[in-house]
Amino acid sequence: MINKVLVICIGNICRSPMAVALLRKHAPHLQVESAGLAACVGNDMDSLTAQVLADNQVPQPAHAATQLTDELVRWADLILVMDQRQLRSITSKAPHTRGKTFLIGKWRDDFEIDDPYRRPIAAFQRTYTELTRCIEGWLPYLRSEDRQR
Template identity: 35%
Template sequence: MNRVLFVCTGNTCRSPMAEAILRSKNIPGLEVKSAGVYASHGQPASRYAKEVLDENQISHNHASRLLSEEDLEWATHILTMTEGHKHAINQMFPNAQGKIFTVKEYVSTDEYNKDVFDPFGGSKEIYSQTFDELKDLIDQLIEKMK
């Protein structure tokens, strides 16, 4: 059983989109969640994140969650959107080291660009670009996990 936890800052943009994209693949033996290192509890996904998911026929029902130690214990793979998120988790939860990677670090050999662009506050077009980036990364993730 693989359990993937996507982590971003507020758990309203990138990590909920990544969670919804991976969940939509309906892969047997794979569970997925998302959380934020500085999230408020119970916030919906951002307006444009929801619109972009809807346009791509990806179902979603999201309420933001603050990252917890239980999440880290549950996860077999903790995939962050940035190096900063990875560093923050390592500082807050040193016992989780070894299973924390940026999404790009986990699926790619590009050692320079390890962050997924944050669309927060941007236009719908920016959210669409982030969605496309996440979709590509998740396709690579699926291949790597096979």
């Protein structure tokens, strides 16, 4: 059973904090954290990420960008990444993660989420829509035992 989900992107200020907020909204029984492969350590989520979440009435988690560590990788039951490059990076550095590391867009034909960093708000809105669809694809696999009965 999946209880702990780790969401990864590059800087840990746009896509992964947005995905964390969506996962916590749609699967509140999960423990969800995020990290970056080249994190802007200590930074809050991008202001446009926060704006899009607020515009969509999604509660914003407290956030400080975190660098991906071996400890976080071991902690997670499931690791979700935004693109194939990130998937290859993690599984090559930590081969033991191959069975638990997947594209967030796995259930949407391995859809990849583009980085909206330093782009207009429309890119962040598109990221929100794409992440919502990807997470909806994961929800049947992330249900708590009580919900499966």
